[in-house]
Amino acid sequence: MNTHALSDFLEFSAEVAAARAAGQPIVALESTIISHGMPYPQNVQTAREVEQIIRAGGAVPATIAVLGGKIRIGLSEAELELLGQSPEAMKVSRRDLPYVIATGRIGATTVAATMICAALAGIRVFVTGGIGGVHRGAETSFDISADLQELARTSVAVVCAGAKSILDIGLTLEYLETQGVPVLAIGQDNFAAFYTPDSGFKADFRIDDADQQARFLQTKWALGLAGGVVISNPVPETDAMPRAEIDAITEQALREAAAQGISGKSVTPYLLARIKALTEGRSLTTNIALVKHNARAGARLALALGR
Ligand code: PSU
Numbered sequence: 001m002n003t004h005a006l007s008d009f010l011e012f013s014a015e016v017a018a019a020r021a022a023g024q025p026i027v028a029l030e031s032t033i034i035s036h037g038m039p040y041p042q043n044v045q046t047a048r049e050v051e052q053i054i055r056a057g058g059a060v061p062a063t064i065a066v067l068g069g070k071i072r073i074g075l076s077e078a079e080l081e082l083l084g085q086s087p088e089a090m091k092v093s094r095r096d097l098p099y100v101i102a103t104g105r106i107g108a109t110t111v112a113a114t115m116i117c118a119a120l121a122g123i124r125v126f127v128t129g130g131i132g133g134v135h136r137g138a139e140t141s142f143d144i145s146a147d148l149q150e151l152a153r154t155s156v157a158v159v160c161a162g163a164k165s166i167l168d169i170g171l172t173l174e175y176l177e178t179q180g181v182p183v184l185a186i187g188q189d190n191f192a193a194f195y196t197p198d199s200g201f202k203a204d205f206r207i208d209d210a211d212q213q214a215r216f217l218q219t220k221w222a223l224g225l226a227g228g229v230v231i232s233n234p235v236p237e238t239d240a241m242p243r244a245e246i247d248a249i250t251e252q253a254l255r256e257a258a259a260q261g262i263s264g265k266s267v268t269p270y271l272l273a274r275i276k277a278l279t280e281g282r283s284l285t286t287n288i289a290l291v292k293h294n295a296r297a298g299a300r301l302a303l304a305l306g307r
């Protein structure tokens with residue numbers, strides 16, 4: 001019988017392979033944000049700029065996706081462009097990985113799937129925009145992002161701007177607590193709310209300093225406490241959306257999603273696109289700014305972990 005490990009399906013870009021050989025700090029990046037999170041061409045432009053910010057911060061970026069039956073760790077410019085311009089790209093979470101690999105389709109990895117691939121590749125820091133969470137109304141829809149289960153089991157630190165208010169942030173934090181996932185906050189005590197800095201809910205531990213964050217991660221994993229850590233990095237005030245406006249627009253987008261019967265994996269992309277349209281693109285500007293802000297924090301953390 002032929003046995004394969006998921007790691008047999010990994011393929012590294014030359015840049016990431018060289019960084020691994022040299023023991024340089026590497027930062028993982030997801031690809032659903034490119035294919036399903038932002039429109040073309042801002043998606044590809046942002047992906048490139050985020051990679052540049054990580055390089056400027058002294059680390060090596062590894063954007064992760066599935067192409068040609070392989071989990072690709074590090075993408076070329078042309079591959080970023082392909083992902084950004086392929087409406088047929090699948091949104092790939094843990095459940096979907098075998099399908100997209102076996103069929104050779106184009107797969108854009110979510111937070112959950114990117115964590116899996118990053119861990120396989122030995123990368124411990126991952127930068128994204130926002131994590132998935134417990135959706136509002138989950139008590140009847142059961143819609144809880146697989147990102148949360150992945151955080152419970154896979155040992156990767158996820159630097160994000162919190163969770164969006166399209167989600168039930170209180171329940172998301174309760175779920176993470178139950179699963180033993182620590183939520184660290186940078187720069188403030190509260191957990192961030194993606195478009196706005198303050199969700200109104202306290203994070204578990206405020207740790208501003210990257211060396212101290214690294215010490216926390218090393219301690220957790222040295223103790224044998226496998227699993228991820230959420231690192232909440234609030235969007236800078238100057239880039240944030242007005243709270244009242246984003247709240248009203250979120251409510252409207254949620255009502256429209258319900259009226260249209262949107263469900264399953266389409267919910268998050270639908271809401272993101274509607275919020276962008278309803279804010280006439282201003283939510284996209286905020287989204288881009290917060291991802292770049294996270295890239296700086298992620299590079300600092302990757303360097304600290306490498307020291
Ligand atoms: N939040 C964003 N942009 C995104 C996503 C979340 O602001 O692109 C994506 C991430 O890839 C995340 C996924 O892992 O949506 C969560 O989807 P779901 O709720 O279907 O689990």
Ligand code: MN
Nearest residue numbers: 143144145264
């Ligand atoms: Mn869902």
